Amino acid sequence: MLDLRPRILAVGTANPPDRYSQADLLARFKVDDPKIVSLFSSSHILSRHLYLPPGRPEGGPEPESQADLLRKHRRGALEVAPKAVAACLDQVGLRPADIDYLCCITSTGWLTPGLTAILMKELGFREDCSRVDIVGMGCNAGLNGLNPVASWAMANPGKNALMVCIEICSAAYVFDGSMRTAIVNSLFGDGVAAVLVRASERDERSFAPKILGFDSHIITEAIDAMRFDWDEAEGKYSFFLDRDIPYVVGANAEKPIGRLLARFGLRRRHISHWIVHSGGKKVVDAIKYNVGLTDHDVRHTHSVLRDYGNLSSGSFLFSLSRLLAEGRVRRGDYGVLMTMGPGSTIETALVRW
Amino acid sequence: MYETLKFDEQGDIATIRLGRPRINVKQIRELERVCDHLEDVSTAKVVVLRGHSLGIDFLDFDPKAGMDIHGFNKWEKLVSRFENLDKVTVALVDGPAVGGGFQLTLVCDQRICVPGASFQLNEVPLGFLPGMATFRLAKYVGLGHAKRIVMTGAVIGADEARRLGLVDMVTDDLDAALAATIASFGPMHTVAFSLARRLLNESYGTQIEDALGNFLAAQHRAISQTAFLDTLRAEQKKS
Structure with missing residues (x-):
């Protein structure tokens, strides 16, 4: 039987050139508040790629206005996204001109025209390429985007859909010495991930995961747990993370996963691969003990967090890329993709190789 | 339904009785089916593993064919599933628990045996390894005793097993001991x-x-x- 479900044919990733350890950051900005020093040293992050302003002799970064941050977002996106797109398309021998549908996702800057238009101009996509920009949905947005991308691919067999998660989190930094901003500044990193999705009989024999379905979950009682606020004093958007997020997410994680697996008559033991968003150490712990995952199940989630920090919407695609590179996946294996973010939201998808 | 074991479920208690002297591929498959049932369907709160076992059945191996590690992986996956059931697991040992039989009791939450029972990991003297007992055993008995048990294949009698912490109770009346053990867990959350x-x-x-x-x-x-x-x-x- 002809199977025309969409497949993830390639994943490409890229990051800004400069990489910093947590200690580098404390030294660069001469941070000596013991609570912030301890936050940076206890985190499970070894390094992150970031666009950082120079430090001032008296400590702290050279000031950046909201306008500077918006420019940084655009500049960073234009430097990193083309590399991730090329890394993705090279794997399947395609060029931007072969893409029929482009979806860009970001929560770290506001642009009109959006990132899809900017990439069209810079990278040589065709003028009749369809586009959509998903802006402001946060860390879960990669799966909120993959859902319509997969639907588009299924409705347009043989056509190439490209999704690009572009997060320049250092364009959303506020440095005011508070714990609120220190938590955000210690966690997020910059990076771009691109995936090519296509539903085509050409790919029937390819070893690429088919996207079987999605399940969403929103916890509206916790709508304020992760959010951008306008900081009057700083004149910037400032991200806020509630300390109870891990527990809210953990307590609800079983719901979408249970529904998703039940729809396909599967049990958790049938899932060989878990691709979980690298939200932070505590939220990953909460998922481990609520969904019943082992450290081995979340090894890529941990290692992506360690090497890049939280890359927001693209994080889970960095983990997927590591899973594919590892060479352990076998034909017929099932995988669950899972992202968490503002709303509070848990998004899940089921794939099969 | 099963050829290598007996399975029955009464109220909150599911009982698996090992029904052949050695563990063969068929018994592993049937234990997997039992685990499927216990994970997916069963509402039992206690799983009792009852009987004795002389360990792996060497008739399953063909010395002329290449040796295959995947069967051992299958075994470990089964043991690990058994270890992680969301039910209390109790081993009732009524004879020798050798090799894989001993390994299965190690993943149960409680072990009870008759005075004539014995425990042995005979694999190393036979030239192979006692599964992930190399990982689990020392947590019960300490590294020193674990080395002796694994490396010499010593036969551990019921009383010594009790002293070492390998079994929780030695008794002639397994059924009474089981009832007392289940009661000791109180309301099972x-x-x-x-x-x-x-x-x-x-x-x-x-x-x-x-x-x-x-x-x-x-x-x-x-x-x-x-x-x-x-x-x-x-x-x-x-x-």
Whole structure:
């Protein structure tokens, strides 16, 4: 039987050139508040790629206005996204001109025209390429985007859909010495991930995961747990993370996963691969003990967090890329993709190789 | 239904009786089917593994064919599934528990045996390894005793097994001991029980910082269950 479900044919990733350890950051900005020093040293992050302003002799970064941050977002996106797109398309021998549908996702800057238009101009996509920009949905947005991308691919067999998660989190930094901003500044990193999705009989024999379905979950009682606020004093958007997020997410994680697996008559033991968003150490712990995952199940989630920090919407695609590179996946294996973010939201998808 | 074992379920108790002297491929498949049932369908709260076993059946191996590690992996996956069932598991040993038989008892939550029972990991003297007993045994008996048991293949009698902490009770009356053991667990709060077991099983291989994060995640799950809310209401009524 002809199977025309969409497949993830390639994943490409890229990051800004400069990489910093947590200690580098404390030294660069001469941070000596013991609570912030301890936050940076206890985190499970070894390094992150970031666009950082120079430090001032008296400590702290050279000031950046909201306008500077918006420019940084655009500049960073234009430097990193083309590399991730090329890394993705090279794997399947395609060029931007072969893409029929482009979806860009970001929560770290506001642009009109959006990132899809900017990439069209810079990278040589065709003028009749369809586009959509998903802006402001946060860390879960990669799966909120993959859902319509997969639907588009299924409705347009043989056509190439490209999704690009572009997060320049250092364009959303506020440095005011508070714990609120220190938590955000210690966690997020910059990076771009691109995936090519296509539903085509050409790919029937390819070893690429088919996207079987999605399940969403929103916890509206916790709508304020992760959010951008306008900081009057700083004149910037400032991200806020509630300390109870891990527990809210953990307590609800079983719901979408249970529904998703039940729809396909599967049990958790049938899932060989878990691709979980690298939200932070505590939220990953909460998922481990609520969904019943082992450290081995979340090894890529941990290692992506360690090497890049939280890359927001693209994080889970960095983990997927590591899973594919590892060479352990076998034909017929099932995988669950899972992202968490503002709303509070848990998004899940089921794939099969 | 099963050829190599007997399985029955009465009320809260599911019982598996091993029905052949050695563990063969067929018995492993049937134990997997039992695990499917226990995980997917069964509402039992206690699983009893009853009988004795002389370990792996060498008739399953063809010395002329190449040796295959995947069967051992299948075995370990089965043992690990058994270890993580969301039910109390009790081993009732009524004879020798050798090799894989001994390994299965090590993943149960409680072990009870008759005075004539014995425990032996005879694999190393036979030229192979006693599965992941190399990982689990020392947690019960300490490294010194574990080395002796694994490396010499010593036969451990019931009394010595009791002294070493390998079994929890030695008795002629397994049924009475089982009833007492089940009663000792009190009301079984599946979630708290499974989480406690997981944290204990992980306790020898985790850094304290990681263990603390794991504990907090598990504790939040436990206190979010209705069982804990019921406890709170009952305790507050008392005072």
